[in-house]
Amino acid sequence: SIVYGEDTCYIRVIRIHSIHLYSLTTELLPKKFVPLRIIPSDSEKNPILFCDVLSLLTFTWSLSNIRVANLRPIIGNVSLSLARTFAMNLETLSPGRLTIDIRLTTTKDQLLTTNELHDSIDLTIIEQFKIDNFGETQTILLSPNSRLSLNYIPNDVELELKTSSIVKLRAID
Numbered sequence: 001s002i003v004y005g006e007d008t009c010y011i012r013v014i015r016i017h018s019i020h021l022y023s024l025t026t027e028l029l030p031k032k033f034v035p036l037r038i039i040p041s042d043s044e045k046n047p048i049l050f051c052d053v054l055s056l057l058t059f060t061w062s063l064s065n066i067r068v069a070n071l072r073p074i075i076g077n078v079s080l081s082l083a084r085t086f087a088m089n090l091e092t093l094s095p096g097r098l099t100i101d102i103r104l105t106t107t108k109d110q111l112l113t114t115n116e117l118h119d120s121i122d123l124t125i126i127e128q129f130k131i132d133n134f135g136e137t138q139t140i141l142l143s144p145n146s147r148l149s150l151n152y153i154p155n156d157v158e159l160e161l162k163t164s165s166i167v168k169l170r171a172i173d
Contacts, residue, residue, distance in 0.1 A: 014048065016040040021102050021119040028092045028125050035074065037087040038102055038119075050086055058083045060103040068096035068125050095127045 018041045024034055038059065039047050050057075061071055061082060071082075072089040090100070104117040 014042050016048070016104070016117065017043045018045070019102065019104050019117045019119050021100060021121045023090070023100075023121055023123065026121070026123050028090075028123060029128050030092050030094050030125055032092050033072070033089045034092070035087065036071075036090050036100065036121075038104070040104075055084070056106050056108050057086075058105045059086055060105070061085075061088060062101045062103075064099040064101070065096055068092065068094050068098050069123070090123070092125045095125050097122065097124050099123075 020039045020041065022037050022039050028034055040050065042048050059082070063069060063071065070091045070093065072091050073085070074087050074089055099120055099122050101120040102118070105115060
């Protein structure tokens with residue numbers, strides 16, 4: 001027989017020692033989606049992968065302020081069960097602060113080092129940047145590699161790029 005390719009896969013079953021709730025950012029704009037996911041770790045803080053144990057684990061998601069954000073399934077509105085989901089989308093609604101809390105429990109003692117693992121993350125939903133008064137000179141400091149999109153610039157306003165991170169807006173007399 002002819003062998004075209006060969007590979008070896010080693011599978012190691014380990015206990016989950018801790019979990020980390022991961023978000024791409026801690027400051028968000030209203031009316032946006034950001035993915036959240038739980039990353040489990042072993043005893044040496046190495047990230048590990050959930051596999052066939054999801055049916056034995058229960059995830060409890062909670063938000064401290066449901067007026068500023070909601071949890072949504074990752075793919076559209078399709079979710080088997082919120083208690084079986086280790087990844088969610090956060091839909092931001094309005095400016096404010098919130099804490100997302102996640103608890104991981106199981107009925108099988110050999111999966112976790114304790115009966116319950118916990119993590120939380122604090123997020124801030126900030127108002128979108130707006131300039132309403134073009135009548136006076138204003139300086140805007142931008143972080144590196146950021147982008148400033150001005151949707152409306154009156155004809156009597158001049159933009160001047162001072163450096164790569166400072167933009168000056170000045171009314172033309």
